[in-house]
Amino acid sequence: MKKISRFIFGAAIGGFIGSAIVILLTPESGSETRAAISARLENLVTQIKTSVDEKREELLKEFESYKNSSV
Numbered sequence: 001m002k003k004i005s006r007f008i009f010g011a012a013i014g015g016f017i018g019s020a021i022v023i024l025l026t027p028e029s030g031s032e033t034r035a036a037i038s039a040r041l042e043n044l045v046t047q048i049k050t051s052v053d054e055k056r057e058e059l060l061k062e063f064e065s066y067k068n069s070s071v
Helices: 002-025 030-070
Strands: none
């Protein structure tokens, strides 16, 4: 478990560093870059919310199934 958490931490740090380098070297203006980042973040948040809602529904159905089968 320790190796997995180290890998995830390293991957996240690498992603942040890579993102910072790309932002610094991009040919777009600052306002265009901020708008693009904002749009991507909004899309990511929407995708995460959708995934969480879908998983919640799936787990609730599974819970109900187990609850009904044990009665």
